[in-house]
Amino acid sequence: MNYVIGIDLGTSAVKALLVDQKGHVAAEASEDFPLYHDQPGYSEQDPDDWVRQTKKAIRSLIQHSKVAPQAIKGLSFSGQMHGLVLLDKNMRPLRRAILWNDTRTTQECHEIEAQVGLKDLLAIAKNRALEGFTLPKLLWVKKHEPEQFQHATTFLLPKDYVRYHLTGQVGMDLSDAAGTLLLDITNRRWSAKIAERLGVDLTLCPPIVEAEACVGHLTRGAASETGLTEETMVFAGGADNACGAIGSGILSEGKTMCSIGTSGVVLSYEPSGNQDFSGKVHYFNHAKKGSFYTMGVTLAAGYSLDWFKKTFVKAESFEALFQHIKEVPVGSKGLLFTPYIVGERTPHADSSIRGSFIGVDATHTKWDFARAVVEGITFSLNESINILKESGKTIDSVISIGGGAKSEEWLQIQADVFDAPIIKLKNEQGPGMGAAMLAAVGCGFFPSLEACSDVFIEVERQISPIPENVQAYKALFKLYQTVYGQTQTLSEHLQALK
Structure with a gap:
């Protein structure tokens, strides 16, 4: 071997x-x-x-x-x-x-x-x-x-x-x-x-x-x-x-990936370099020869959840955290979070904007806040999904990798917010696997990345959107999209006072 x-x-x-x-x-x-x-x-x-x-x-x-x-x-x-x-x-x-x-x-x-x-x-x-x-x-x-x-x-x-x-x-x-x-x-x-x-x-x-x-x-x-x-x-x-895309099989038109690590990425395959997104999303050459990809970025995706856990529920494991989140209803009882804690990239290229909780009242518990953080991260990623859809791209399903693929509840939230089936891979190794695939093809193990993908990448299961959750999240997402404009000036003034 x-x-x-x-x-x-x-x-x-x-x-x-x-x-x-x-x-x-x-x-x-x-x-x-x-x-x-x-x-x-x-x-x-x-x-x-x-x-x-x-x-x-x-x-x-x-x-x-x-x-x-x-x-x-x-x-x-x-x-x-x-x-x-x-x-x-x-x-x-x-x-x-x-x-x-x-x-x-x-x-x-x-x-x-x-x-x-x-x-x-x-x-x-x-x-x-x-x-x-x-x-x-x-x-x-x-x-x-x-x-x-x-x-x-x-x-x-x-x-x-x-x-x-x-x-x-x-x-x-x-x-x-x-x-x-x-x-x-x-x-x-x-x-x-x-x-x-x-x-x-x-x-x-x-x-x-x-x-x-x-x-x-x-x-x-x-x-x-x-x-x-x-x-x-x-x-x-x-x-x-680009390597994360290869390791997830994003090698042909219609393939889209959501990767949640420290930052969060929505990435979609593009067969040519002639598309015009007017800078709303990133547009880069792919690691697959002759192809390209569009990409939206949430600067503090997993980092926002990690910050919340360390600051407010340090003693809890992530498994316990998500068990509590599962018990909170969709919409976190009217609580919204924007994950701008280190600025934002897509669709707001703004290093000064800062995060916020909107709608806090005396009935909210720390677990409501925790779910709001996860929903807010997913709303931010949905901004990129939304741009791709508005450009005419069809998104039939989304492959989820990284930290967001390790929780059943977060996979379901992604399916409901994106209004698309979420695919979980059996052996998800992200960019490292993509790098290994480049080497495997280069060494002659396979004639192409696509042929390598057929062997290396296996689907574990698909998570379907829940219709009533989709409708609830669509209404909340519209509200989420207004928060940036309402808090931008406030963030600038607060930053100046530091």
């Missing part, structure tokens, strides 16, 4: 999966690394922590699985998007990486849209300038740390830096390059027009490769440190959301 490894470089940890040719997970390992928040809005990591912990995770896989290294034919990557890793001529980081959830670049976003022009930006990069993207971070360093910036020779995204340390090869795949705001999405090349208008030297941009491409083999040093062989093929890999 031959195997591949899928490496998912997340925001808090790296997770490695050892997967056989039939899609069975033979072993998995995870290693944490720290986050640094030196100032409000700052979020950074040391890129060398990623490298060290990735090698450690791979070594742990081999030790615990007892699989012969020679049987592991290839590996690929999924990675947290947008993070800026700025490198000098020796390919050493000039500073800590600035991550996707760093919000210091609001001014740079305004400058990008003013200097490039919103019309041209949307035509080329297909997305508005938001704090999470890489280009605003690049401009921030150029402006605020000019001495560091003058020594920069290239930049990479997180997984690409790890891959460089395993192979010695520099590159960035299209699905991650699409999240920089420097890529011409349709023509699949770095945009000279955007770079010129902002004074960015395109030589900073690494070579572009396909997510499915073999970029080399492990170096002798990397093989020694991980326990693998120098013959192990290394594939470029893709952005975490």
Whole structure:
């Protein structure tokens, strides 16, 4: 039996999966690394922590699985998007990486849209300038740390830096390059027009490769440190959301996924790069060659529930929490929650907006609040579903992965709010499985990602909407949509008083 490894470089940890040719997970390992928040809005990591912990995770896989290294034919990557890793001529980081959830670049976003022009930006990069993207971070360093910036020779995204340390090869795949705001999405090349208008030297941009491409083999040093062989093929890999889509079978028209982790994502397959969503949702190149996807983001999805639990019901397990939620009626007895606790992305690109509970009265219990949090997160995700439906896209069903797929009650809430059947997968491993599938196809185990999907991905069951719940949630969703406009100014004033 031959195997591949899928490496998912997340925001808090790296997770490695050892997967056989039939899609069975033979072993998995995870290693944490720290986050640094030196100032409000700052979020950074040391890129060398990623490298060290990735090698450690791979070594742990081999030790615990007892699989012969020679049987592991290839590996690929999924990675947290947008993070800026700025490198000098020796390919050493000039500073800590600035991550996707760093919000210091609001001014740079305004400058990008003013200097490039919103019309041209949307035509080329297909997305508005938001704090999470890489280009605003690049401009921030150029402006605020000019001495560091003058020594920069290239930049990479997180997984690409790890891959460089395993192979010695520099590159960035299209699905991650699409999240920089420097890529011409349709023509699949770095945009000279955007770079010129902002004074960015395109030589900073690494070579572009396909997510499915073999970029080399492990170096002798990397093989020694991980326990693998120098013959192990290394594939470029893709952005975490693109790999999550592959790992969920989002590989053809009509397929839609809802992923609830720290943030929440609604992602739908697009066969071409010619759609126009006017920046209402993200539009990126897929990790499947020649295809694209639209994506809406809730910045604090699972994070909102985690915050609520730690703050108000710390002693309860998540299982107990959802048992209590199940006993609260639909609509949380007239209580609404907006999950804007770290700002919002879709449909409100607003780093200043903050969350709120609306409709609080003396009869509400902590469990009413808990259900309101889960419903509010799901309403926020439904904003993205709504945009896709209004664009003419048919959503026959939604594949649910991540934390939202681990609770029966939350799966039912998704079905009722989205008004669509929810599909739960049997062996849901998210982006790590998508990375493993890229490696499996690259190693020749399968002729295509679709053929690999037929073997690797199994449906456990389907959860159908409950008609009376659907109607109740439709009325509540209309009210939810009004809360942002009613609280935006209040949030700005409160933020100013901090």
